[in-house]
Amino acid sequence: MQDSSRLIVIGIDVGGTQTRVAAVDRMGQILARCCHRTDEADGADRLIARLTSAVENILDEVGVGSSAHMRLGVALPGTLDQRRRLVVRSVNLPFLEGYPLIDELSRRAGHTAVLFTDAEAATWSEYVSCASRAGRFVHLRLGTGIACGVVVDGRLQRLDADRGQHLDALVVDSTPGARPCPCGRRGCLETIASGRALEERAREVGYTNGIASLQQAWERGDETAVDLIQKVTNALTAAVNNLATLFEPSVICLGGGVVTALPCLLDQTMARLQAVRDENGEAPMSVQPARLGDDAGVIGAAMLAIDPQ
Ligand SMILES: [Zn+2]
Structure with missing residues (x-):
């Protein structure tokens, strides 16, 4: 012992x-x-x-x-x-x-x-490391794939039990051209903002180093990178708003390799979320970057x- x-x-x-x-x-x-x-x-x-x-x-x-x-x-x-x-x-x-x-x-x-x-x-460790220990805590993780976890009143919720698909809240594109997701649906955040999808998209538009080139290209105002980040920001903002409506969390934490590699995506998304809430006269939502990284x-x-x- x-x-x-x-x-x-x-x-x-x-x-x-x-x-x-x-x-x-x-x-x-x-x-x-x-x-x-x-x-x-x-x-x-x-x-x-x-x-x-x-x-x-x-x-x-x-x-x-x-x-x-x-x-x-x-x-x-x-x-x-x-x-x-x-x-x-x-x-x-x-x-x-x-x-x-x-x-x-x-x-x-x-x-x-x-x-x-x-x-x-990842949700549990980020929750435990979160200074405020929120009553309801949602963790959205943009890694190779997209994952989501929820803590309510200090207990981790088992969202994934018997699930083969992403949460409804993570379907962000319902247009006919929405890309198929490996989970079997179409238009999931996974098809736009996962590391796998972003790598593919970055290469398609000419960045041979994939995600690794995107932050710098965005910083120098490269139109293609700005466009791509804009699209991903739109999708991520929609997903976070859906999660906020569904779970009414006091903290939403955004983490994963994509967020680490692309600080511009986190900044843009946080600014957009704030703007939407200001427009609707809603109280600000606490959106925090994850603390523990990999x-x-x-x-x-x-x-x-x-x-x-
Ligand atoms: Zn999916």
Whole structure:
């Protein structure tokens, strides 16, 4: 048994691009970490071997003996079946669909693994790190894909249970030309503002470095970049307004790699939201950028492993 004042948990965040493993204390501080690329070609078996060895190395680094029994909080993008402890559907990690990752990882690592969606994990860590601990808190995450999480009265809401599609609130284009979303619908925010969609769109309009070129191009007033950011801003503003109507949150937190890479998108969206509310005579809504960046998932997975809600 661990001394509870020094409770250490392992967080694992298997993303579409990067896999992060970290030892986290009960305050959500990272004590040791490692990161590697998620390689679909490796397959599930190799992924588990990598995770098992990363966990061993990290426990070594923080001085936890190999006989200690740990909890591993695992965050994954997709739809989960908690009863069967597996991923039913994942656009970003199709090779894990139906694979008993949690049972296999628990068996091979010799620790107890618990499963969460990446949206749940990131939402929980951002909520806990939010100074005001809002009564209702909505986290919209623009990563490789789009994810959304909600906390009400200090409890994480399980939005993704049995869902294969995005929330209705995240459908922002209902025109006939709306692009198909991997979730099966058309016009989801995913098709416009996800990292995957934006990379594709940026390349289509001539930015060979994709999203990486967009912020600078926008700063120098390049018309193509300004147009593209404008379209994404419109879509994001609509999604945030829909979420505000649906959940009446006191704080909406915007996070994910797209927000980090494109500060112009966050600024424009916040300005637009304020303008719309001023026009309608509504009270200002607190829209905050996420605080934890790429660590939100791994910290949240660890913290949920301590308190699974
Ligand atoms: Zn969708």
